[in-house]
Amino acid sequence: MKIALITFTLLFSTAAWSHPHSFIDMKTEFISDNQHLSGMKMVWTMDEITSADLLYDAGKAKPGDVVWKKLAAQVMANVLGQHYFTEVWQDKNRVKFLNLPKEYNLSRNGNKAVLEFIVPFGEPQLLSAKQYRIQTFDPSYFVDMYYDNPQALIMDDTVKSHCQIELHTPKPDDSLKQYALSLDKADAPPEDMDLGQQFAQTVTLTCH
Template identity: 40%
Template sequence: MLFRMRFIPLFFILLSVAAPQVVAHPHSFIDMKMSLSAKQNKYSSINYEWKMDPMTSADIAYELKGLKPDDPRWKQQEAIIMANVLMQDYFTDFYYQGKKVSFKRIPDSYHLEKDGFSLIFFFTASFIQPLPIANSHVEIQTYDPSFYVSMTYPNIQQITLPSEIAANCNVSLQEANITDSMRAYAFSLDKNDTVDEDLALGKQFAQRVDIQCP
């Protein structure tokens, strides 16, 4: 079940409708879009759009069946999802000039939408301190630490910068360099297996967004 009416960290998602033969990590898939916002030539916030695969969406979609987005029960489900994301600091490592940057603990906004058989979760998180864009280097990784959930950008077009700087900054999307042994270990894990925390498994499989601005 995914984010039912109780607090469950993202990496404990249970695919109750998954096929029995699907046992290897990852078990669930999220396609991401990300954009950065700016104010007064400084990065101010990061905006995410997370699209869950149909099987991952199925349980929560059942909870929302027949409800409209303004229904209190829909709002409650949105809040539960957001609370679980906050428990893991937005599942994001954001580095500015080589130093990890913190987000505000309260998101600017969030909401949940349905798209066919999939659910999409939108949210915006602001930085505690705005970050000057000029002569900056940013690195971003978004991942589930356990690698129970695969969180990926389908392509670089899913990553956008503020229009006023997009033409001058360089954005790249780098795939993780995974060893055969690590890949074999991850894919051998059953959904009930406990991942060795020291391996930082999800981080090892995480894509890296690299942004260079003059």
């Protein structure tokens, strides 16, 4: 994945001077269709500072108002520009996504903005004798995208009957952490460094 779009990082900006500058708490549900893995329903909760501009623009608009739909479309366009900031691999084959989500929504939860959407797979994937590796990350590590705990990962009943799920959180060495801390908003790590991926959690879905 390429360095995150400027419009996305400007939207998710804070007063901090080291990477990451923004934080997204994620929840993901693996969903099925006709005994196949068909996609993932994601819920991204942004930190309060990151959310401030979005919530200011939304004002006192009620859920479902046109202002929320316009804001959701703007944010979703940036997410789509980076292929949902997500990679799914089955062995050495990368699973492709459809270019448009089946549904998406932006809302308010207290002082935080919440983006919900479904990542649709281009082709439904078999649930038998397969293992999938999933990572969601901002390549530049401007935004830290994380699962707070394994309970943030759920499966619908069909997926649950075939698969088990594990969450692995990496432990980057101190030199990499110090490098990330040395970057300010105007800095971007070399593209081939894959800085964000080195901090990214890995979800493993093993199906039998």
